[in-house]
Amino acid sequence: MLQQPALDHAWLQIAVGLSTSMPGELQFQRLVQAICDVLPCDAVALMQLNEGELVPVAAMGLAPEVIGQRFLPAEHPRLQAILQERDPVRFPADAELPDPFDGWLAADRERTADVHSCMGCSLYVDRQLVGVLTLDALAPGRFDDVDDMTVAAFAALAAATLRNVALIRALEHSRAQQQELAQELVRDARRREGELIGNSAPMRKLNEEIETVARTDLAVLITGETGTGKELVARTLHARSRRSEQALVHVNCAALPEQIAESELFGHVKGAFTGAVSNRAGKFELADGGTLFLDEIGELPLNLQAKLLRALQQGEIQRVGSDKLLRVNVRLIAATNRDLEQEVAEGRFRSDLYHRLKVYPIAVPPLREHKADLEILSSYFLDQARTHLGLRQIALHPQALQAMQAYDWPGNVRELEHLLMRASLKATQHKEGRPLILAEHLDLPVADQPAPATSSADNPAQPVAIPSGLNLRDAVDNYQKMLISQALEAQQGNWSATARQLQTDRANLIRLAQRLGLKYS
């Protein structure tokens, strides 16, 4: 029988030698090596049960070719017998059943010993059979001194190792899959981000401009009406630049609450103001090495415009509450649907910042100036609607396309996108078979009628009484407030319907309403 100190030493050896960070093969090999060192055997094999077959995954004292061989228990009565028992099974040297490793024992190169001692134990994890451990010795009676408990303890450790390695492999496999999936999603998102659709001359020019400036680190100012695709242009530009592997950090200046706008952009240190409970990086720092996209830059408060200018000129920022200057390497893209020149003239936008931003200006054309793209844009959005809404192929009736050609598109590409999404639903709700979008599904004003008064330049708004003493900005604010309130009332407080009536984006409408002091509920 094995003495206690020898066993303790063996466990210690195994504990030190086995680590889950090791490759599985190495863990198996260390285990059989330790068993071989402790027990008086000439060969040890650790076999894994794999779909009814036993496959040696590690062995000592056997010919190397044994690894990876498959042993069908039905063809090897000793293995069969071991599998049928929970406790260790012993086969004396003169046992009649053939040994599965006859002829494989390294110590028996001369093939002189056709009989030898053999022991084996089935390996269980919980109630699941996971493999077999076998011990062989050339000398008869070699295992007489080895007690069952010792073999059973090694068997338990072997079973746990087999299970651990299998779990780790499964985890690694699923992690690799997840990683691949994440990469695929990022690639997919990138592909989508880059999809500026349009073959018309204005869109080709736009694409060329993006291509040219993407190669540089110049600041870019993107201008254009709402919904023309300014954000998409910014994303495309970033995706085509050499910073594309780094972050594109998007800041909507219109949605920045004034009190925390500086901290949002430049970060703050702990205790800089009430509520600053820890240090926090701002958007500039997050965009370090990448691109910072300042959307609706025209809404940035004047005091922040000065700080932004300093950051751009010096490439350095200061967290709120800190005197330390931090170096940042950020490419800036700004966008606005305001006339910034006008804003400068009226003192609402710093002229030095304006000139700094418009190093490379890009004007995104309104949809009415590239109606040649209506067809290709429509098939793109219909395809998206089909995927998002789980519909079948949707077709557009020629008359629907004609109605679209005749329309002015004050809400630009965004309006087209939303309109086709709604029309896709209507078309499928009303039609049997292949959904077809008819002109009536589009809810467009009839071709010979002018576009709505709020959106058409050649149909100016009705004169309204403006209280005297108001400056232009306040007058415009008042007018917008009145229009929104009236539309809201007409739509019984439904913001989405109001946004549709005013042909603007719902989020923009809510932001504007909040700025004008209207309550959003």
Ligand SMILES: Nc1ncnc2c1ncn2[C@@H]1O[C@H](COP(=O)(O)OP(=O)(O)OP(=O)(O)O)[C@@H](O)[C@H]1O
């Ligand atoms: N050429 C285009 N190809 C494909 N999709 C486009 C194109 N132009 C705009 N879009 C889509 O139209 C929608 C509005 O575009 P985007 O948000 O970029 O407009 P924007 O000019 O930034 O609007 P806003 O001024 O209101 O912020 C988005 O869903 C965008 O993907």
